[in-house]
Amino acid sequence: MTVQTRTARLLEAQPERRGRSPLADAFRQLLKNRLAVVSGIFIIVLLLVALFADTAIFTLFTGGEARQLLAPYPYDETNFKYHDLGIMERAEDGRLFILGTDALGRDLLSRTLYGARVSLAVAIVASLVSLVVGLAYGLISGYSSTRVDNLMMRFVDFLYGFPFIIFVILMQVYFKALSRRGGAGFAQFLVDLDKSMGGLLFIFIAIGLINWIGMARIARGQTLSVKEKEFIEAARAIGASNRRIIFRHVLPNILGPCIVAETLAIPGYIFLEAFLSFIGLGVNPPTPSWGLMISDSFRALTVRPHQVFVPSLALTLTTLAFNFLGDGLRDAFDPRLRGE
Amino acid sequence: MKRLFVLVGLLALALLLVACPGQQATPQVTKIVETQVVEVTRIVEGTPVVEQIIVTATPPPAAPEPVTLNINWGTEPPTLDPSLATDTTSVGLIEEMFLGLTDLDDETMEPVPELATEWSANEDNTVWTFKMRDDVVWVKYNPSTGEVEQELDENGNPRIVTANDVVYGVKRTCDPTTGSDYAYVLYIVKGCKDLNTTEADPDSDEFKALYDAVGVRAVDDFTVEFTLEYGAGFFPQIASMWIARPQPRWIIEEKQERWIEAGFIVTNGPYTLSEWVHGDSIVLVKNPHWYGWKEFADEAGNIERIFGLMIEEASTEFALYEANELDTAGVPLEQMERVKTDPVLSKEYVNQPINCTYYYGFITKKPPTDDVRVRRALSMAIDRKTLVEEVLKGGQIPANTFTNPLNFGSPAGDPEVAPWALPEDMGGWGYEKAVEEGRKLLEEAGYPDGAGLDILLMHNVSEAHARIAEAIQAMWKSAYPEMNVTIETQEWRVYLKTIDIDSPLEDKPNVYRLGWCADYPHANNWVHEVFNPTEGANEPMLTTDDPQVGDLVAEFDQTTKQAQTASQEEQLELYKRAEQLLVDEIAAIAPIYYYTRNGLAKPWLKRVWGDPGRLHIWKWSIDVEARNAAMGK
Numbered sequence: 001m002t003v004q005t006r007t008a009r010l011l012e013a014q015p016e017r018r019g020r021s022p023l024a025d026a027f028r029q030l031l032k033n034r035l036a037v038v039s040g041i042f043i044i045v046l047l048l049v050a051l052f053a054d055t056a057i058f059t060l061f062t063g064g065e066a067r068q069l070l071a072p073y074p075y076d077e078t079n080f081k082y083h084d085l086g087i088m089e090r091a092e093d094g095r096l097f098i099l100g101t102d103a104l105g106r107d108l109l110s111r112t113l114y115g116a117r118v119s120l121a122v123a124i125v126a127s128l129v130s131l132v133v134g135l136a137y138g139l140i141s142g143y144s145s146t147r148v149d150n151l152m153m154r155f156v157d158f159l160y161g162f163p164f165i166i167f168v169i170l171m172q173v174y175f176k177a178l179s180r181r182g183g184a185g186f187a188q189f190l191v192d193l194d195k196s197m198g199g200l201l202f203i204f205i206a207i208g209l210i211n212w213i214g215m216a217r218i219a220r221g222q223t224l225s226v227k228e229k230e231f232i233e234a235a236r237a238i239g240a241s242n243r244r245i246i247f248r249h250v251l252p253n254i255l256g257p258c259i260v261a262e263t264l265a266i267p268g269y270i271f272l273e274a275f276l277s278f279i280g281l282g283v284n285p286p287t288p289s290w291g292l293m294i295s296d297s298f299r300a301l302t303v304r305p306h307q308v309f310v311p312s313l314a315l316t317l318t319t320l321a322f323n324f325l326g327d328g329l330r331d332a333f334d335p336r337l338r339g340e
Numbered sequence: 341m342k343r344l345f346v347l348v349g350l351l352a353l354a355l356l357l358v359a360c361p362g363q364q365a366t367p368q369v370t371k372i373v374e375t376q377v378v379e380v381t382r383i384v385e386g387t388p389v390v391e392q393i394i395v396t397a398t399p400p401p402a403a404p405e406p407v408t409l410n411i412n413w414g415t416e417p418p419t420l421d422p423s424l425a426t427d428t429t430s431v432g433l434i435e436e437m438f439l440g441l442t443d444l445d446d447e448t449m450e451p452v453p454e455l456a457t458e459w460s461a462n463e464d465n466t467v468w469t470f471k472m473r474d475d476v477v478w479v480k481y482n483p484s485t486g487e488v489e490q491e492l493d494e495n496g497n498p499r500i501v502t503a504n505d506v507v508y509g510v511k512r513t514c515d516p517t518t519g520s521d522y523a524y525v526l527y528i529v530k531g532c533k534d535l536n537t538t539e540a541d542p543d544s545d546e547f548k549a550l551y552d553a554v555g556v557r558a559v560d561d562f563t564v565e566f567t568l569e570y571g572a573g574f575f576p577q578i579a580s581m582w583i584a585r586p587q588p589r590w591i592i593e594e595k596q597e598r599w600i601e602a603g604f605i606v607t608n609g610p611y612t613l614s615e616w617v618h619g620d621s622i623v624l625v626k627n628p629h630w631y632g633w634k635e636f637a638d639e640a641g642n643i644e645r646i647f648g649l650m651i652e653e654a655s656t657e658f659a660l661y662e663a664n665e666l667d668t669a670g671v672p673l674e675q676m677e678r679v680k681t682d683p684v685l686s687k688e689y690v691n692q693p694i695n696c697t698y699y700y701g702f703i704t705k706k707p708p709t710d711d712v713r714v715r716r717a718l719s720m721a722i723d724r725k726t727l728v729e730e731v732l733k734g735g736q737i738p739a740n741t742f743t744n745p746l747n748f749g750s751p752a753g754d755p756e757v758a759p760w761a762l763p764e765d766m767g768g769w770g771y772e773k774a775v776e777e778g779r780k781l782l783e784e785a786g787y788p789d790g791a792g793l794d795i796l797l798m799h800n801v802s803e804a805h806a807r808i809a810e811a812i813q814a815m816w817k818s819a820y821p822e823m824n825v826t827i828e829t830q831e832w833r834v835y836l837k838t839i840d841i842d843s844p845l846e847d848k849p850n851v852y853r854l855g856w857c858a859d860y861p862h863a864n865n866w867v868h869e870v871f872n873p874t875e876g877a878n879e880p881m882l883t884t885d886d887p888q889v890g891d892l893v894a895e896f897d898q899t900t901k902q903a904q905t906a907s908q909e910e911q912l913e914l915y916k917r918a919e920q921l922l923v924d925e926i927a928a929i930a931p932i933y934y935y936t937r938n939g940l941a942k943p944w945l946k947r948v949w950g951d952p953g954r955l956h957i958w959k960w961s962i963d964v965e966a967r968n969a970a971m972g973k
Contacts, residue, residue: 078815284828303677304674
């Protein structure tokens with residue numbers, strides 16, 4: 001009797017357990033991490049701010065004029081007369097500058113909000129590039145024969161040997177020279193695209209081109225461990241094609257750890273963009289980037305500290321948020337920590 | 341593992357026991373050796389110098405601390421060689437260590453006697469004779485004694501600065517093997533250009549003939565004679581320049597390019613080099629053998645040692661000044677308002693015009709700035725008045741000419757030259773009218789409202805330049821809303837190479853930034869030596885076969901050449917015409933403002949504020965007690 005009821009209970013409970021997919025499980029786990037949730041909300045808000053700083057996103061479809069939605073002023077509106085206003089200070093013509101103005105009389109709040117666009121664009125695009133390239137490369141390398149694997153990984157090791165920052169700087173110098181000289185065909189198309197993006201495109205390329213190598217190593221390691229598992233053998237035994245095995249069995253199982261690693265790398269990209277802009281190799285002025293804003297004003301730290309603190313605070317909070325979210329994701333995806 | 345821990349523990353215990361000999365231990369009395377001679381070998385610029393240091397238990401009564409001036413040279417000087425120097429830091433240091441035939445007065449900028457006591461010219465100003473004084477000695481700092489010693493010749497007699505040293509210095513600048521970037525200033529001396537541009541082998545007879553043919557000779561030991569290509573009344577001002585100074589032949593030939601290092605360098609000025617820590621500091625010490633200390637005793641100050649740092653950041657320099665680590669400093673842009681209003685700093689603040697001009701040049705061969713209408717429209721849309729008043733705030737003056745008003749022949753502020761660059765209160769058009777005209781020009785050129793106009797603006801890395809560039813970018817965008825301006829920065833040395841006339845066109849920007857400071861206060865040093873299409877540096881790449889402005893360039897070329905030999909009244913007219921061509925009709929450059937010095941000097945420092953390249957530190961004096969009191973010593 002007792003045995004029967006227990007079995008019945010188990011049978012009742014079983015369907016419920018099966019209904020929880022690994023992803024939903026991880027998500028539930030993530031929601032338990034308060035810091036990660038707050039960080040996630042912060043990033044979503046930031047994303048909305050970046051999208052709706054002005055109405056440019058809609059004008060893409062209507063061809064109309066971009067107007068300010070969240071940012072009080074255009075980021076490049078220069079009022080030489082109202083330079084260096086303090087927080088909550090009003091100009092003589094009655095306009096309010098909530099966070100004051102910079103040395104050329106541009107509204108700090110507007111520039112910081114627009115700056116979120118640059119930082120988040122770098123975060124998303126650079127990490128997508130690095131994820132896609134690195135994942136594909138690592139997967140192929142891990143799944144292929146030992147010889148191909150060896151060859152591909154030695155190439156990655158070779159790239160690892162480059163001093164990373166110097167390589168990015170060199171690339172940026174090259175791209176700047178390219179855009180000065182102008183090119184033909186595809187190169188010119190890239191140059192034009194970069195100009196219309198305020199210099200962002202080449203930052204994406206420079207950062208993305210370098211960062212996929214870390215991702216490739218992680219992806220390869222995961223693939224190696226997954227491809228020896230019994231369910232792969234089973235799939236192979238029933239005659240599944242390589243393509244089916246990779247896309248239906250290997251990829252879904254290595255995706256989690258890769259996404260986690262990528263999220264944790266995002267603060268690095270944001271910092272790298274800020275650093276490049278700080279040394280004058282980043283976005284083209286007057287496109288606002290937090291790094292550029294800091295480099296514009298850090299010398300005036302003793303006189304007008306708010307000009308440095310506003311972009312610095314934005315940069316710090318954003319990188320912190322990505323770090324916390326990444327931590328939360330890692331905890332959620334790591335099976336050893338689950339169910340505690 | 342466990343055994344290892346025990347071992348480490350034992351060892352630590354043993355150490356503790358050794359370290360604490362117990363409280364009863366009495367201090368050990370050791371006998372102090374009274375005097376001891378220690379031999380120390382020091383390497384001074386690659387040469388080992390054995391020194392004997394006498395060590396005594398009680399130090400001998402210390403010599404009074406030399407009166408030290410703490411300043412900032414601003415950067416590592418690229419050279420201290422008078423023939424090679426081109427930048428203000430090197431020139432400023434050379435000025436303290438080497439005497440010229442003439443010097444320039446701090447206020448009037450007129451040539452005054454230095455090595456030469458008097459000079460005269462023949463009727464058409466083509467032959468100049470300088471009579472030199474006979475009591476100037478060559479000196480060297482001796483690192484082992486710490487003394488400045490007279491340089492002796494093979495016979496043990498002190499070496500005197502003679503006319504032959506001047507001849508050697510001038511010919512060395514002209515000599516192509518020296519590689520002087522400033523030799524073109526001496527092209528005025530007969531034969532200098534031929535020598536400097538020759539392809540002949542330095543050992544060939546042809547080369548030697550050219551070397552001997554340079555128009556400078558020593559009539560006797562203390563008389564030097566220059567023969568010029570054309571008559572020039574401003575030659576005594578050129579004679580004051582570093583490239584025409586006497587140089588110590590024997591040491592240059594012995595040490596080659598290392599002769600400028602501390603311990604080798606032989607000088608003749610009020611100060612000499614005692615220490616050069618590359619990238620960090622340069623120390624100069626007083627040359628007690630300089631005649632001026634006695635002769636100009638009433639003018640001379642009391643500085644015995646100059647400790648100069650190499651800090652490039654203006655804000656760091658300012659912070660050191662505020663901490664009393666520097667006696668004099670410049671004012672960084674962002675501190676300008678504070679310095680002017682602060683009760684203490686405002687009293688230490690000096691603001692005065694200096695002989696430099698800030699300008700944007702146009703590469704006239706690179707589209708779209710190969711169109712003169714585009715160049716003029718861009719120049720017109722720079723609101724110079726707002727820029728100096730709201731961005732720079734240092735009392736700078738809006739510029740409508742290249743030649744700074746402190747030079748002979750400058751038509752600066754004359755509304756007949758580029759009136760659109762001047763604000764209304766200076767007799768010009770004012771910004772609004774200028775922009776209106778600029779819009780018309782752009783429309784004519786096929787860029788209505790700037791549509792399709794894509795300009796690359798380049799400047800060397802500096803916060804102040806970046807701010808000015810962003811301000812001008814905003815001005816252009818507001819005047820011609822459809823245009824596109826990209827700003828790019830480069831490090832100074834790379835930058836200079838990029839905009840050099842000989843570097844490939846595709847690497848060049850449309851607009852470049854530069855400043856120019858007078859080497860001698862005459863318009864010839866400006867319009868001719870910088871922009872003459874054949875004899876100047878000519879960064880805008882002006883050529884007489886330009887399809888749009890070729891004739892004007894030819895006229896400009898002729899005008900600046902004519903002015904060199906013209907009478908003084910004619911020169912004024914010719915230089916005005918040259919500026920009209922350069923700034924307005926050809927629009928090769930957009931002059932932006934005339935510099936001012938924004939300097940600070942502590943109340944205990946009495947200094948002269950002359951030409952930026954001529955500090956004349958021997959005239960400065962420091963009230964050491966006041967400084968010590970302020971620093972709480």
